[in-house]
Amino acid sequence: MDEQDRRWREEFPITRDLVYLNNCSLTPLPRSGRERIERFAREWTELGGRAWYDHWIGEYEALRDGIAGVLGAARDEVAIEPNVSAGLVGIASTLDYTKRPKVIVADLDFPTDGHAFHAVADRGARVEFVRSPDRVRVPLELFERAVDERTSAVCTGHVYFTTGWIQDVRALAELCHRKGAVLVVDAYQSIGAFPFDVHEAGIDYLVGGTLKWLMGGPGIAFLYARRAIAERARPSAVGWWGVMDPFAFDVEHLAYGTGARRFEYGTPAVAAIYAARAGLELLAEIGVATVRARHMLLSQRLVDGAIAQGWTVRCPRVAAERTAIVTLEHPEPQRVVDALRAEGVICDSRPGLVRLSPHYFNTVDEMDRALELLAPLRALAATA
Ligand SMILES: Cc1ncc(COP(=O)(O)O)c(C=O)c1O
CATH class of the missing domain: 3.90.1150.10 (Aspartate Aminotransferase, domain 1)
Structure with missing residues (x-):
């Protein structure tokens, strides 16, 4: 050694x-994650609710910057989520399935990639699966054949969780856009494992989280939405942290937050923010x-x-x-x-x-x- x-x-x-x-x-x-969680515990013990203003809201926004950095995104294209499933539910809630009922998912995908769209069946969504011929890869030609003018979205993995195979999401984005569909990438198994830039890939949505290659533990996930898409999106799955001015406490109106922020829900798990930031910093160092x-x-x-x-x-x-x-x-x-x-x-x-x-x-x-x-x-x- x-x-x-x-x-x-x-x-x-x-x-x-x-x-x-x-x-x-x-x-x-990691050691640094443990130190940060201990810092959070000290702040909570010594400051109580004051810690929100003195530290925690700042940590939350710094986490957004860290995530944007690792994705190559702008900060207003990033929403912080409690888990990937919540991010997908938000995305699924924005799509109009009346003229485009089809959502394409691969049989190798993580279950939640299908569930989020099965759950909007009563709004017209119909999930169809492309099936890996070798149980390792999902060739592009299968998506090419499956995606048509009745397809609203493809939701699939960047890296498949049982095989580690890396999907060419840039080519997939090009294919989806040619047919008028959006591409939602589940990047839980890819971000942090190899260099990647969301803008260069040209994808519309991406979801991922910190507990795997980002070394930041459970409780924090994220959603990237391409700016042009985010600004038009009207999610029906919402929370008060996702509005324009949460601290106006306006119960009578829903004014979506700027960009991807509209996909956020409620009070975040603050200890998880601290651990997640430590993981991202460690990755940046390595x-x-x-x-x-x-x-x-x-x-x-x-x-x-x-x-x-x-x-x-x-x-x-x-x-x-x-x-x-x-x-x-x-x-x-x-x-x-x-x-x-x-x-x-x-x-x-x-x-x-x-x-x-x-x-x-x-x-x-x-x-x-x-x-x-x-x-x-x-x-x-x-x-x-
Ligand atoms: C590809 C992929 N998607 C999603 C998840 C989990 O999603 P969630 O954050 O909703 O638990 C995992 C975790 O094991 C995963 O490997």
Whole structure:
């Protein structure tokens, strides 16, 4: 382990005791995040409600700047959300399904990407699915065939949560716009994992959150809305923080806030703001390009090692096509996860899959340790 590895790992106390390979679910709390949460607790203890004005509203707006920075967006294009689901519900509430009832989602997408639009069925929405032919990728041609003049939106992942495959959202945006549909990107698994700029991609909406590659924990998510779209949007899912002047306390009128702000709801979870800001700052210090290089190195070590052991790998084999999500097929994945856990290696399961996701602070030695433990577990079901 070199000096840089050591410095990176000091920030994550969990690395002293465990080989932590579940970062695409939740990155562990960094030291700086813990310090910020403790600061929040002090302010709450010492100031009570005064803390809103002295600190918390300022922290909220600074968080908006941090999120805008990592997306390449302007601050008025960013709304802070309690989770991705809430952001999607807001977006789904803006669309007119009368002439364009179709919403296209992929079968590999995270459930909430479909649910938000199923829930507006009584307003005319009809969710249709494009189906991945190899259960890894969702080729552009499938969207090309599915999207037509009766399609209001495509809502799909930037990176698919069970395969790590990176979707070409720029090409998808171009395709959607040609047919008059909006593109909603679920970027929970991509933001922070590789360099990305929302304006360059030309997408309309994006949702994501801080608990995975952004290292900021649960409770904070975000919504990007392209300015031209945001200014016209009239969400029916609203809250008092999303209006033009929340502190006017006007119950009689609804004046939408400027830009994406109209997609915000009510009082935010302030401890989560503090942790989220620490995660974003840590990422800025490390650099997204460095994170990407480490992800490619570490995940390739796992993929190559697993293939050599005879595992069927679900994620793409080529590092350039995927993030640091490595999925291995197994009939009883939770048994594999439990066996690894007993030896101090933390990963996760999804139906039929063992999922390992290193982050930049993991080491090549840790990949080899996980592989050493995985070797006898491939045949676990057969010997049970
Ligand atoms: C791609 C993707 N979308 C959405 C979510 C979760 O969304 P929410 O913030 O609503 O819990 C996850 C988290 O696991 C995810 O991987």
